[in-house]
Amino acid sequence: MSMSHALNTTTFGHAMLSNFLLDPSYLNLNHGSFGTAAKPVLEAQHNYVLQQEARPDIWFRETYKTLIASTRERVSAEVGLPSADNLVLLENASAAVNAIFRSLSLKPGDIFVYFSTAYGMVKNTAAFLEIDKGIKILEVQVKVPITSTASLLDPMHEALESLSAEEQAKVRIATFSHISSVPAFIEPIKELTEIVKSINPSALVLVDAAHAIGQIPVDIPSLGPIDYYLSNAHKWLYAPKGSAFLWTNPSQIDSVRPQPSVISSENDVAGGTDYLTRFGYTGTKDFTAYLSIADSLDFRDSLEATNGKGSIIEYTNGLAKWAGDYLSSKWKTSRLSPPEFEAALFNVVLPTTDYKRATDLQTYLLNEYGIYMLALLDEPTSIVYTRLSAQIYLERDDFVKVGDLVLDFLSK
Template sequence: MTQLEFEGSPPPFGHPMLKYFAFDPNYVNLNHGSYGSLPLPVLAACNKLTMQVESNPDLFVRVEQTELITKCRAQISKFVGAKMNEIVLVRNTSHGINTIMRSFEWNAGDVIVTCTSTYDAMQGLARFLHDSPGHPKVSQFVIQWPTSHAVIVAGYRAHLQSIPRHSGQKVVAMIDSITSVPGALMPWQELVKLCKEAGVYSVIDGAHSIGQEMNIDLGKADPDFWVSNCHKWLFAKRGCAVMFVAERNQHIVKSSFPTSKVYISPSDRTFPAQSFIEQYNWNGTIDFVPPLSITAALEFRKWLGGEDAINSYCHDMAIRGGAHLAWIFGTRVLDETGEFTCNMVNVQIPLSPDVRPSEKVNSLFTQKMLAPTNRKTKVSAGIFYHNGAWWARCSAQIWTELSDFELLGTVLAEVCREVADELQA
């Protein structure tokens, strides 16, 4: 990053921040949570690093990249309150959780616990494992909003207790820290405690956590496994993620994916976790820039004022923007108490619940919001159906202002009418 990009103090949060991103001026991004948004100063650092790689690929891959990866691991370990030897870098959260879940040796009678709010790709992973040798059963816990953290914790305890248990059985719970749909903060630390009490492995899908959830302390929460994307809310280059595997469980994750040349057979290891870190330093040629962009992303966030400043603004904007959008629509927010809301807010939109979710409906919303033929402005928000109503998941970021929610309200009201008309035609 150059001195010019970080000269002086940053501008105030809101639209003045847009100059630090590459957005089309006719595009209003209220869906940052899906794919992240790369700041231009971080992009400049990535371009500089790319030139370093390409100037001498042999030197970089054989000598320089391991030191840089180690630096990133040290920084992100401190950021999430974990031991450095429990942290490795992977492509994305789905990649990390697949690595973990496929590492278990599944047997008949084993159980995978999911929730109705589990990310759809992870639901697919659970079904795949059920269809594979060992055929673990999938036991799904139902969550319907509106609800509360207390209700979820009580219900989850009862659900774990209802699972028939036998000697030698594995029960593995896949738990979201912040659900994708709806965008909701879960009481995941409490659920981890319940898993410990019940002898259940906890695998935390933290895709939305780093950069959005405040005061992550993995040492205190002590999950068995935890994975989070750095390219979403942390502002790193997509895709990269951090994978936490507690020391006590590193014997389970025997191999990186793909398997590295430094893989050691369990029978040949002098201690259970031997080669765990080394496997993730090199397991095939990739673009090394995304994981290494974590350093630049953390520097950018520090320049902005740090985690408290960033998340205080984004959380306040999510609360105020959600309330304002609900007022525009004459509807409601999904989380009326605010206990589920970090920087994403879910607002009911004016589409009849008689319209049922389908690929066609999803495609219509995508086309009409992102590639409209009747207007210049493009807007993005996550549209989904839950508990008898349609909702918009809106991500508040450092560039967001209330006027963005107003524009979304105008556009979404029009799009809902268009979708309903087209489905009736």
């Protein structure tokens, strides 16, 4: 990675802001939704763009393909895979879920399973297949607050057990979130997969890990017999927007033959173009964000060379734990789960039960103080809460500040 930006590898906290483009008058307490790319990584991406535009044919016919292969290898090693043969790069979690769901040969009555906390895109894609192919959806309610692993395992087990034997045989795919979006909980993937496969061994399990890489250590082989795993690099890894990966269990590559959402001129579907080629070129576009995933791993390695291996996750998760305890105590409220269900994303109940007032608070914090803090409503319970993100460029003081401002506003 060639860098002209002076990389700052000092200790985590506000000093790290110099590695990002965040507006100095903006306090980003919601890294989770869209991430923010690191300057050295964007610079590396720009260098790729320069190469692409300087010698277009060489870039598209050779250079980017070589770089895609080395990036796939780098990412595969990062997530504990013995080889890069089953991992492809693509633009985002939505593209990955669409590719898999829409590659399944479906029959009317096939059942798609997910929790109520599944991301909207998962639900929308399933809804499309409900209309288009006549599949059925089994949405399993997650009750918040969650108190233990059983809060997630028991409802899933009960919902699948209560299906008739004929319906159980039709369970086609279950989708779990490694870390759900709102509220944010780490899900027990291995145990959930065991439940699904004990009901129907041929049911597929897709793990939507949009929030995982960079936020928690990821080791795909340790998650049990899952079939698909995908994660965004643009959220927690500091990679540019439009960078993600999809891993397909080798046993599913030939049977399901996943196709990307866009079928390109290099994808001879009738002739059986292989998985890597199908996803490797999806029409002419700027693929440089994909390649920059390797640079975001380099960036993280540089920070960890100074701060210690694993220190990014240690700092962000540690700050989240502290801030969750601090804010729930300051606001005399509670968290939505025991701390082991959270990583750098954490949920704290706001000191109001009025959702409208909470959204006014969100607007006030943004307009008056440049603070972005999400106000959220858990509809089944009417719990009003916030989901916050700890990051290497944040410090305890940031959460102390927002803790006070929330109380000031709500006391008026």
